[in-house]
Amino acid sequence: MALRASKRKNVVVRGDKKIRLPDVPTLKIEQEYWASGIRHVAGLDEVGRGALAGPVTVGACVFAAGERMYKIRDSKLLDAARREELVPKIEERSVACGVGHASEGEIDEFGIVGALGLAARRALESIEGVEIDVILLDGNSDYLGDERVKPVVYGDSLSVTIAAASILAKVERDSLMTAFGEQYPEYGFEGHKGYSSAEHLEVLRRVGPAPIHRKSFAPVAEVLGKTRYEVKVESTGQLSLSG
16 A cells, blocks of 8 residues: 655655654664564665656665764755765765666667666676675655565655665766766756756657657657556655556
8 A cells, every 4th residue: 555645754654654754764664674683785776767768776775783874854855965975975984876867769679667677687797795684765666576575665755775776876867867968968868857847848849759769658658649657746755657
């Protein structure tokens, strides 16, 4: 069952129960695994799932048992400068970390869930010399399809490791989209990062899709005359895909 937001700060609602999220992510989940003898707990989070253009990106991070990390937040709660400032600190303090991408072409070919799994596997493959025991995956579904996965709803608000992964993924993908903005200046990718916005939709309908647009996503698909996925904004403010 999905969680929905409450009007109270840091409170989400699941069924008839209200759940208060911590003010900042902690290592409580990781510490429970460490205490049981499990050594390497990876956190994974994705960025770009609901975008109309560019890749979907997954970050992966592993901290040593007993590590302390402060000032880590869900990437969506930090501005760009703060996220970029935290990346070298995460890289320095982590046992290992990495990022994986799945291109817009792979999203169109395999679907968003298949592409997320592909990006996640690439992120894990980029982590060398570390045998992962448990994978904390943000969200309520396992798009990776790995027996080590433990989905964590609102994981980027609960787990420092997942929040760190979200920062790595966000900074990496934003950098790619900024570069695409220089390559295709009429679309403004450096600003909206490929997500739906009034400016983005106006250019898309006037000029047509760029090579990096996801042809299976509406309204890109509508411009091309074929719809596969529709991007919707839920009451929580989060994006979901249907189709």
